[in-house]
Amino acid sequence: MSDPATAVFTRRVLPGHEAAYEQLAREAAAAATRYAGHFAATVLHEDGTVDYTVLYSFSDRAALDAWLDSPSRRGFAAQAEPFSVAHYELPRNTRLETWFMLPHERRVGLNHLALDVVGVEALHSWETTLDASNVVRSPIVESPFGWHLNVRAPDNIAVELLAMKPEASAALCG
Numbered sequence: 803m804s805d806p807a808t809a810v811f812t813r814r815v816l817p818g819h820e821a822a823y824e825q826l827a828r829e830a831a832a833a834a835t836r837y838a839g840h841f842a843a844t845v846l847h848e849d850g851t852v853d854y855t856v857l858y859s860f861s862d863r864a865a866l867d868a869w870l871d872s873p874s875r876r877g878f879a880a881q882a883e884p885f886s887v888a889h890y891e892l893p894r895n896t897r898l899e900t901w902f903m904l905p906h907e908r909r910v911g912l913n914h915l916a917l918d919v920v921g922v923e924a925l926h927s928w929e930t931t932l933d934a935s936n937v938v939r940s941p942i943v944e945s946p947f948g949w950h951l952n953v954r955a956p957d958n959i960a961v962e963l964l965a966m967k968p969e970a971s972a973a974l975c976g
Contacts, residue, residue, distance in 0.1 A: 806841060806941055807866040808859045815852045819885040826885070827856055830878035834858055837872070839865025841941050846958070859940065914960035922949045925965045 815823045824845070831843035839861035846855040860866035869875055919925050925942055929951060932939045940952040948966040955961050 805863075806859060806861060806943060807863040808857055809866055809870055811856045813854050813856070813882060813886045815854060815886050817852055820852065823854065823882060823885045826878060826882055827854065830856070830875065833874050833878065834869055837865065837869045840869070842938055844938055844954075848958075861941070914962055915955075916962040916964055919963050919965050922965045925949050925951050925963060928963050 813823070824847070827845045831845060834840055834843040837860070841859040841861060842857070843859075844857045846857070847853070858866065858869060860869060919928065922942075929939070929942060932951075932953060937953055940950070942949050942951050944950075946967075948964050948971075951963045953961050953963075
């Protein structure tokens with residue numbers, strides 16, 4: 803099984819062009835859903851700023867690259883240029899790195915909250931509940947410690963639901 807892959811873009815939008823950029827970003831996010839392996843497209847914006855962060859998550863690196871290199875995505879990026887003064891792309895990532903610290907986050911203290919769930923079956927139950935409520939979430943991903951599912955709380959804090967593997971639990975918790 804391949805690891806999920808995520809790309810993160812940050813764009814500084816010219817004042818007065820926020821609505822036009824937000825509409826374009828929503829259209830790009832909708833277009834991404836039509837590509838194989840799509841997991842999520844998220845547009846993040848903190849009120850009072852002109853910085854926007856867009857995350858595209860796909861089932862694997864090949865699926866992500868197919869979207870990012872597509873004429874459709876390149877067209878959206880070209881349309882966004884007149885609205886912006888700066889554009890940054892972070893290295894394309896796999897796993898869950900981008901769920902915990904985004905480029906615009908300058909918070910001191912808590913950067914994510916991890917909650918233990920009892921078994922991977924409970925994690926699948928959370929997956930169903932979140933999907934029924936239209937909550938944007940990561941896929942369930944296996945790591946050496948267990949299985950993770952990640953969401954963002956309304957205050958934008960990353961929340962990790964973790965079903966720990968017994969051997970990891972024994973090593974960490976005794």
